[in-house]
Amino acid sequence: MQVAFDQFDDERFSFHEDQVLILDQVWSAADRLEFQRAMREAPWTSLRDNSRLAVTFPYCGNWLKADLMHSQRRRLLDRLSLSCITRYIESFPNIAGRHVNFNYYSYAAGDCLRTHDDIAQDQASADMMLRPTPMRRLAMVTYLHDEWEPDWGGELVIYDMGEGRRDQSVFTVTHCIPPKPGSLVLFTVPRYHRVCRIDELCGAAKRLSIAGWFMTEHQPCTITTAALQQVCAPRK
Numbered sequence: 001m002q003v004a005f006d007q008f009d010d011e012r013f014s015f016h017e018d019q020v021l022i023l024d025q026v027w028s029a030a031d032r033l034e035f036q037r038a039m040r041e042a043p044w045t046s047l048r049d050n051s052r053l054a055v056t057f058p059y060c061g062n063w064l065k066a067d068l069m070h071s072q073r074r075r076l077l078d079r080l081s082l083s084c085i086t087r088y089i090e091s092f093p094n095i096a097g098r099h100v101n102f103n104y105y106s107y108a109a110g111d112c113l114r115t116h117d118d119i120a121q122d123q124a125s126a127d128m129m130l131r132p133t134p135m136r137r138l139a140m141v142t143y144l145h146d147e148w149e150p151d152w153g154g155e156l157v158i159y160d161m162g163e164g165r166r167d168q169s170v171f172t173v174t175h176c177i178p179p180k181p182g183s184l185v186l187f188t189v190p191r192y193h194r195v196c197r198i199d200e201l202c203g204a205a206k207r208l209s210i211a212g213w214f215m216t217e218h219q220p221c222t223i224t225t226a227a228l229q230q231v232c233a234p235r236k
């Protein structure tokens with residue numbers, strides 16, 4: 001579903017029925033300016049500085065990542081206080097805790113993000129579940145630059161992987177979402193997606209975003225992740 005933010009009826013929308021939500025005009029030019037100001041002061045680290053991420057995302061350029069300042073985090077969460085998010089998150093059984101984790105990102109010419117489902121790493125560390133590990137439930141990304149042209153690349157491509165198949169060659173594209181200034185995308189996790197490489201045609205322009213997840217934490221148990229996935233499927 002794609003709709004302007006001020007036309008969106010969060011009471012009627014359900015992530016159980018529609019797994020990808022695109023909201024346009026979530027941020028005004030003044031809002032974006034405010035985020036951009038905070039981003040200029042943020043302590044950025046690059047992909048290559050982060051050895052774990054660099055292994056997961058080889059040949060993805062050298063995009064930058066930074067922590068959100070408290071005031072900007074508040075501003076984001078205020079805008080995201082939508083009942084459809086709460087209903088989806090609360091539909092997972094046996095929740096012991098709720099978490100969010102959002103970061104700033106800056107992609108320049110040559111940067112991309114290869115196909116991933118936002119969950120693989122969580123699963124590896126969650127296996128055995130000897131300690132509670134937050135599970136990513138809803139992914140969110142919002143675009144905060146002032147202009148973006150079709151020639152510049154950087155689209156968020158979302159795939160349908162069919163009936164539980166993990167072979168990427170059979171994935172079909174369900175969405176190809178240009179990073180429109182001020183727009184916001186939410187989708188259920190796991191879901192395969194990638195960010196197309198930013199083209200040199202963008203010059204010095206940056207693809208600025210905040211991305212991250214709404215997560216739930218569950219009571220520690222000794223079952224494997226595969227079994228846990230079944231136990232933790234959302235209830236409609």
Ligand SMILES: O=C(O)CCC(=O)C(=O)O
Nearest residue numbers: 113118141156195209211
């Ligand atoms: O920037 C985007 O459009 C998506 C980012 C993403 O998938 C991620 O950070 O995991």
Ligand SMILES: [Fe+2]
Nearest residue numbers: 116118139193
């Ligand atoms: Fe992702």
